[in-house]
Amino acid sequence: xxxxxxxxxxxxxxxxxxxxxxxxxxxxxxxxxxxxxxxxxxxxxxxxxxxxxxxxxxxxxxxxxxxxxxxxxxxxxxxxxxxxxxxxxxxxxxxxxxxxxxxxxxxxxxxxxxxxxxxxxxxxxxxxxxxxxxxxxxxxxxxxxxxxxxxxxxxxxxxxxxxxxxxxxxxxxxxxxx
Numbered sequence: 001x002x003x004x005x006x007x008x009x010x011x012x013x014x015x016x017x018x019x020x021x022x023x024x025x026x027x028x029x030x031x032x033x034x035x036x037x038x039x040x041x042x043x044x045x046x047x048x049x050x051x052x053x054x055x056x057x058x059x060x061x062x063x064x065x066x067x068x069x070x071x072x073x074x075x076x077x078x079x080x081x082x083x084x085x086x087x088x089x090x091x092x093x094x095x096x097x098x099x100x101x102x103x104x105x106x107x108x109x110x111x112x113x114x115x116x117x118x119x120x121x122x123x124x125x126x127x128x129x130x131x132x133x134x135x136x137x138x139x140x141x142x143x144x145x146x147x148x149x150x151x152x153x154x155x156x157x158x159x160x161x162x163x164x165x166x167x168x169x170x171x172x173x174x175x176x177x178x
Contacts, residue, residue, distance in 0.1 A: 092121035108144035132161035
């Protein structure tokens with residue numbers, strides 16, 4: 001319908017959603033094509049926030065395939081777009097994703113800084129599952145630096161939020177960290 005009515009904004013959102021589905025199914029080439037088409041449409045209509053999220057999808061796809069340089073480039077470009085808009089949630093998200101890359105590369109000090117900065121952007125919001133996961137990731141990075149007591153405290157904080165939200169997977173990961 002979005003194609004039929006030439007609604008580029010809806011079409012770009014639909015393409016991203018379809019990309020998520022085929023990515024979940026393991027069709028990475030098709031997902032990449034859909035995300036790139038979505039990104040092109042956002043550029044065409046000059047939708048900066050949409051461009052940031054399309055780049056985030058491309059970064060997630062690359063990260064899932066362990067293409068860390070490609071993922072980093074996508075998340076860095078996404079971060080720049082979100083910075084230009086002063087968009088707190090996007091800033092938190094992009095920095096957290098760059099933190100995951102730093103963690104995967106065992107650059108734990110960089111990961112800690114990126115996760116801590118992400119938390120600052122999320123603090124005005126209510127602690128929720130995203131906040132809890134970010135605290136858990138921070139705990140993992142702090143653990144990588146060898147700070148056992150701080151890591152344990154972060155895992156306990158994450159566990160409490162996951163427990164309150166009845167998020168069994170989050171509870172399991174927090175317990176695993178502990």
